[in-house]
Amino acid sequence: MSDLLARAYSPAEFRRHGHALIDQLADYLENVERYPANPYATPEESLEEFRALLGRGAAPEEVFGRVIERSVHLHHPDYMGHQVVPPAPLSALSDVASSLLNTGMAIFEMGRPGTAMERVVIERFAELLELDPGSGGFLTSGGSLANLTALLAARARHGAPGRYCLLVNEHAHYCIERAVRVMGWGEDGIVHVPTDDHLSMRTELIDGLIDEARGRGLTPIALVGSACTTATGTYDPIAALADAAEKHNLWLHIDGAHGAAVRLDPARRHRVDGLERVDSLTLDFHKMLMAPAITTGLFFRRGTDAYRTFQQRADYLLNAADGEGDWSNVARRSFECTKRMLSLRIFTLLSEYGPQLFVDYVRRVGDLGQELATLIRQHPELELFTPPDINIVCFRFRRPDLDTASVNGLNGMIRAHLTEIGQTYIVQTTIDGAVYLRCTLTNAFTTTADLERMLQQVVATGIELLALRRGIGV
Template sequence: MLARLEKHLADLSIRGLELADPARLTEAARALMTTDREQPTVFDEERLAAIVDLYIRTGIQVHSPGYMGRQFSGVVPLSGVIDFVSSVVNQPSSFYEAGQLPNVAERIMADELNRFIGWDQDRFAMVTTSGGSLANLTALLAARNRAFPGYWSQGHSALAAQVRPAVAVGADVHYSVARAAGVMGIGEDRIVRLPLDGRRRIDADRARQALDAAAAQGLTVFCLVASAGTTPVGAFDPLDRLAVIARERGLWFHVDGAHGASLLVSDRLRHKLRGIAEADSLTWDAHKMMFVPAPCTLLFYRDRESGRGAFRQTASYVFDERQDIYTALDNGDKNFECTKRPMIMPLWALWAMYGKSLFAEKIEYLCRLTQEAHAILEGEPDFEVLHRPEANILCFRYRPEGVEVDDLHPFQVDLRNRVKSRGNFFISKVDVDGVAALRVVMMNHHITSGHFQMLLDEIRKAGQSQ
């Protein structure tokens, strides 16, 4: 297995995604399964090799220079080795007695990363969760329970008849926030979408008007959610100005930094999150731009007491009634999961071995590469660039002569699918102002501006075949 992974990592050829027919892949997978149902089959090394080869071959090739499509990264190989160790020793990390080093490592990494956030060292807290969606839900629960203390135990009946809880977000907020509103019983109709400016950030100048309009409609906004690196275009909302609005109105200020919070470790890029110290909570996905296996999400609270308000339960089989130096490190009462992978270990091990410079250098390179790609596009008359990238996400359209405005959306959708089917590059697409655009996310430091130029040639070829 290690030899096959080494070969996989050493292959820097340009390859995208080859989608297998699901029926044929199912057939191939079933053919690798033992037919003996009565007793364990003797270990078959060739069968295992075939399973690993099939697994590697049919996935997105995140280590290839042709991979520019999604926000999950090619991992630093050492972090995968630590993840392998975690799988074998199997130490669930919600409680100290089950995962001692993982719980200590969480505290260490919380302290290390909070140096870049800037919260009071004695008041803040951090827990790990399985993904940014769960972190956003958990933060919104803490915000709701602070605003409406009786909601956890009594549900909607705890509210006065005229109270209609609502959450304010940017129009490009990640769908997980709207999903969280549905899970919490708030409903998507009570999502107040704040207007965006020309850079697709929340327009702070018009946000107050939108909040006033929501209040006039009878909505009680209790939380303002900003984004540090939106999923569509990678925009960073003006956190400092939005924090002022949140404080004026007594709102919980949550920052979804699942993608962009990692820029905090870079001295050159940290300014993009100016104002983060004024947030009440922060979602940070290390499995994106910290280059570790998914999932590894960090949920930070400025005030640990507020963070404890997300869940309010007792369970004698896990929660100790008498706290000591060991149970003080338990975090099962602060996150949704009881059994939780020790997801902090790959991140802590990399940080312990290499320090922040490893992460900062990779992040700075990928952001610089995206700026170079933007400059290339500006010099190509048959391409339309849609924004100046703030991090490592770039959206654009291919607009050769003869493509009418009404055909632009389906043309981009078909184009992306054709590029994907050709098997050399994997890119994504997103609707910008209701019209599809091609989208690249630079997550692999093996990519160069030369590879991006090759992608543009591939796009042209795919466009000419339509």
């Protein structure tokens, strides 16, 4: 045994570094508002900085400190950017234990605690989401993988070969189209359903689109709804989709990666009425349920459908005689073989705080979305795209004398300017050719004052850029 190996695995060294890191992170949480929400740096600057750290063999405490300082700060109340939640600290601590133990979860004998906790977490959230009593499922690494797995199950249920296609909201997440291409269905494999002014699917068009697809020799086998769309946070009408799916014998999958958790909020649960009728459901715990990325639940209304997708043999690993219903060997259902102990992130929160913690969080960020929309309406220079369904809000700076191209360019410049300053983090999206600023309110500690300050920055920047533009005759 070399001295270097002994040092790398030393419990004393782990204790020393671990205590120092926890102190660093606790100090960070206490003082996060001293940082800009989005510290700006170019790719080249970041590369040079970390090459230098490695070149001089920086101590772990310095490396951790630099990573903390340079990262986007999701726990900062001015973080209003992408759909990633600031994780609850206890959930993050779970990753330390999971990473050190490093037990894969393909088979039960390698991942006994994680497998059992995963079953409990799926059961508990199936209850909280009021899914069908026969529901089952598992955790997996991200919504894209969960959506693909669900659609593979839909294809497996159909059985007979053919030119398959599915119907989906024209503004659905791009991973649905990616899944269609992965399954080899080609460009004809996805039929986009037009949306209304709120970007919800126009379900009255589904019958005609199915007839048209069949007329082109295609076989529709699935209907995919969004709960909610990524760009605008808009919900498709799930109950109406369920009616259409039953009428045409289609598999109904709901991409609820971001917003299916709204079921926990008594004031907004109507957004997902009919959720108990879907065949499969994707839910990201790292978008609305306080877990580190990436932690995704895939639920099936008929729990046995989870076994439809992956039926390959692996005699060294799985007993072929066990087959369907072998819940304890996760590799039978999940794309992954080696998988992190994702369940520990959720189990610890459930065990310590109970389900009310998740209810409080979903309600709080939904309220923030409504509050931001109200503030936007009060600004004459700002325009709200549509009343928010939950915590995603799209708006833009505009003046009545500006044409569409000018408004688009100006809002892109506002966002770029705020990004370089770094104090507030918002993003942008394009909806039917129009550029909007976009906020996802994932920090439960964001206040009215934080929202007002962000809007003031947007308006002040817009006015300044407009004055500059006009001053130079552009």
